[in-house]
Amino acid sequence: MRELKIFSGQANRPLAKSICNFLHLPLAEITLGKFPDGENFCKIEEDIRGRDIFLVQPTCPPVNDNLMELLIMIDSCKRASAERITAVIPYFGYARQDRKDEGRVPITAKLVANLITRAGADRVLTMDLHSPQIQGFFDCPVDNLYAAPVLQEFASSLPFGEGERVVVSPDVGSIKRALGYAKRMGGKLAIVDKRRDNAMETRQEHIIGGPIEGKVAFMFDDMITTGGSICGAAARVHEAGAREIFVAATHGVLCGKAIEKIRDSKITTLAVCDTVPVPAEKRLPNLQVLSVAPLLAEAIKRIHHDQSISILFDKSDE
Structure with a gap:
């Protein structure tokens, strides 16, 4: 079984630490920051070749900074030869514009889904999407948990x-x-x-x-x-x-x-x-x-072991 590693962006490190506590794992080391001109910087501080990687990063305000940081983290892991990259996005921003309800407007939810998959995410784990159909915007498996x-x-x-x-x-x-x-x-x-x-x-x-x-x-x-x-x-x-x-x-x-x-x-x-x-x-x-850390931790564990997570939907509001 490939080794599991969980990294966190800067958007919600306390949640990532809580998830790691439930899984009895240390939070993996990563350096994040900005260059003097405001560009994001990322360096993975551990060997992740052949590992199963989970990146915890909600795209909450400041949305653009957190989204860009997530994309850069995904690219860093992809270029470091991670076996599988799962973007754990507890809150998925840019979800409101999921259709064209008038002329000359974008479908931003689809655009962001494309960015995440093209950056190199193999899977997405999220929670309570604003519109469930957004799952279909991703060209990779999506697990939409319910709180x-x-x-x-x-x-x-x-x-x-x-x-x-x-x-x-x-x-x-x-x-x-x-x-x-x-x-x-x-x-x-x-x-x-x-x-x-x-x-x-x-x-x-x-x-x-x-x-x-x-x-x-x-x-x-x-x-x-x-x-x-x-x-x-x-x-x-x-x-x-x-x-x-x-x-x-x-x-x-x-x-x-x-x-x-x-x-x-x-x-x-x-x-x-x-x-x-x-x-x-x-x-x-x-x-x-x-806290939704126990729910996300259980989903991460099941995904890592290639087990079904259907049981986590049994109490959903669907």
Whole structure:
């Protein structure tokens, strides 16, 4: 069996270290930095010829820097004769533009997928893609894990009975996800009718289903970026009479004025996974960070041993 080595970019080293801890492996040595003109520099500090290499690097903000660093790491490993290179991308950036919804716009998700495969990645391991069809943009195998077991464990740990819960979909596109959680947790299903005014602004019109009054509302999403949609949905749910509102999302990107919006919102607790690092200045008292390191570590172990990882999808929200 070829030797397993895990390297980390600069985007989320704590997650890479946690994965290594679960696998009882040291984090492999790599030197990353920049030349004086801002170009990225990379040097693999270990012999990786014939090894099975996993590169942990979410393409979170600063997206362009982290993406370029990932591409350079892949190229470095390819030229150092690694046997197999798996790009572990817990959060896949540039995922929003996955189709041409108007004239003269790019399909950026496909472009980035091409860059990663052409750089030399033999496989991609990711989590909760914004659109599942992005898997088909890659010309290599893609394992898209779901954070549903981690988010489900958080929600189930709260001391509320089935009769007190209502699972709220923050928009029509999240109905399937919300329905999955409602079936597993128990409780009614409600949907917030979200209207998008432009790429940056949304508004919440009506609530379908329920009832919500006097209930504890749970909202699940794949990512929170500026916080506008989830905070708007929380405000509408609060107006409908929910006594507490819990939000759980896989990717806490939390850019722009997201922290201010969440701080001023009616959200009781917001839980996000550590696919994207949450710096200390963004850790509000009602913010919890859940780790997906055990899930990613198990997937890496199974991929390394050429075992099926289907069992990791059994609790998904699909």
